């Protein structure tokens with residue numbers, strides 16, 4: 001275990017082991033989940049119409065991990081977050097945070113238990129009449145912490161998020177990225193066990209997004225704070241999540257470590273999300289070609305992770321099988337620290353030859369997913 005000091009308290013980082021070679025996260029043995037959701041259901045009723053937002057959602061987020069929840073708009077992500085801190089009461093199901101069943105608590109004890117949960121919002125939700133210092137101090141004032149301790153803690157947090165020099169500025173004088181840094185410092189002030197981040201970078205430009213993601217990753221890794229990140233953006237999950245749940249239509253369709261879900265998506269929902277960039281690229285290509293038909297053959301997405309990335313796979317396949325391969329889209333990327341490459345290819349030929357080529361690539365360790 002790693003330890004770090006936050007304020008006057010020592011925070012123990014969770015014993016989560018991440019394999020640096022392939023990024024897979026192993027479940028820590030004998031350790032209770034930091035967030036545990038069991039059978040959550042939620043239906044909204046509005047003017048005689050019913051919208052089912054959550055359908056029997058069960059999940060575990062382990063201590064110290066960074067867990068992503070990804071899905072398209074309307075999948076139920078925000079409702080899920082609101083049910084974790086019980087801003088929204090689920091119709092059915094139970095919620096535990098840090099070993100305490102929130103769904104069993106009355107209002108007073110629930111308010112106290114919520115201090116274990118920090119919230120980071122898409123639009124920062126800062127108090128505009130208060131300075132940076134005042135915003136971060138706010139939850140500590142409400143908790144009745146003595147002024148001297150508040151001061152020390154706030155200055156320490158501003159230092160952590162890189163805003164030590166802006167304590168007296170007002171939110172209107174800050175950039176979006178700086179406002180989100182204030183939001184993060186405020187969320188950390190009561191020393192929560194888990195940070196719920198609801199689309200934390202959706203309102204930020206690309207460069208600021210990567211700075212904020214790096215900050216969240218550092219907080220997760222160095223302070224050992226468990227993180228649950230809601231997003232509709234694949235790059236967010238790719239950059240900082242150890243594991244990810246894919247949501248669609250109120251259900252969790254797939255849960256796994258990020259590398260597995262992104263390179264070997266099993267559910268239709270995950271395949272839609274992962275395939276979307278390639279599909280967009282293909283559509284653009286066809287459009288640009290102005291009427292040129294799509295490349296002949298079946299479309300496949302090939303993912304190269306680890307040693308197979310060094311192998312001249314395409315030329316070996318072309319030599320061994322009577323097929324043609326048209327590269328539609330290629331990309332080299334990174335999941336956490338692990339590089340991986342993807343190619344979208346159209347393979348044409350006699351069906352048995354195409355199938356044999358696909359099976360051979362799989363036997364070499366290439367992840368091959370058919371798109372048609």
Ligand SMILES: Nc1ncnc2c1ncn2[C@@H]1O[C@H](COP(=O)(O)OP(=O)(O)OP(=O)(O)O)[C@@H](O)[C@H]1O
Nearest residue numbers: 044046051053071072073074075076077078079080
């Ligand atoms: N207060 C509410 N009243 C009625 N319907 C609601 C309410 N909140 C959410 N919904 C509906 O529940 C479904 C799930 O919404 P939710 O906001 O949880 O999805 P989401 O994945 O977070 O989407 P987005 O990224 O667009 O916020 C949607 O169909 C939405 O219209």
